[in-house]
Amino acid sequence: MTAFNSTALLDELSSDVRSILAYTETLKSKSEQQLSLPAKDGGWSAAQVLAHLNFYAGYYLNEIERALSNSNAQPTLFFKSSWLGNYFANTMKPKEDGQVKSKMKAPKNAVPPPTPNAKQELEKFIGYQHQLLNVLEITKKVNLRKIKISTSLSILIKLNLGDTFRFVIAHEQRHMEQIKRLSL
């Protein structure tokens, strides 16, 4: 079983979110047109990727904030990842060099519209990252293992809070690599 020092894990995840923010900063100078250009292989545009991520960020932040307000389980020094959570997070996370391990297909409800408003999606995404940083900070005072969050796949499939963060942030990192490959 994979175990982490709880605070160190939350600090590292916060650093990951800040790196995502630093990257999105470079997207601010791109035009609506550039951000809306589909990939050469017919894949998603940057705007579509951002809309896809916003769908998840909106869902998970809402679930996490609700769970945080309903919990008073104390934090522990170490956090043990669950088998399923660890598997989810590891398959999502791109390698150090930015390569992704396996292609995935988005579930129907998370498929973005063909031409979302790129600037709006970018603004929204940046807002969600700041919200995520705040929530990570608040999480230092709660229990990463005992709080459970329903996944967007099914209300019956739940992950603990620690693995939810790992999974959501790895998913964002994965899609940042996808936008980088568009070489805008």
Next chain:
Amino acid sequence: MTEDLDQLKQFLDAIHPLTDDEWMDLSKHWQPFIAKRKTMLTAAGEREKYLYFVLQGVQRAYYVGPNEREATIVFTYAPSFSGVADAILTGLPSLFYLETLTASRFIRMPAAELHNMMDKHRGIHTLITKALGHTLHGVLKRQAEVQIFTSEEKFKSLMQRSPHLLKLIPHKYIASYLGMDATNFSKLLASVQI
């Protein structure tokens, strides 16, 4: 931790010595913190939550402007403060990103606690004002240099002021600090007699 606090005390005493009472109160708010290489400590748009005291490693604060242009604003290394100074003091969202360039070790205190300490103890207020004075001196001097110095003059000035940076910091970041591209920086490094 005690040794780390001793280092901090030594650093502060050189700026403005605190009374025993002030130091006792201030010292209890610091926590140890370690970060791997390339850890983002603060993002632009985020409030700065901590004042850091660097024990090990090098950090840099940078600004990202239009068209992905990036300006390195400052490097920090032991023994000195780190953190986005203006954001700590104003409470406004940071304009800068702050990252570690090498594995780093710090002690840090919450920015809110620093404000409390400054309100409570006159000596701590004076200390911070003096420290800021030195910082402002450096910033304004650099501002003048950025406006009138040629690349070569900027380079020479930095080498006179902090020659050890060459060994501590990857050269592309020093080039960014001086506002030149990495190739020009290498040429200068090769050509200029220090």
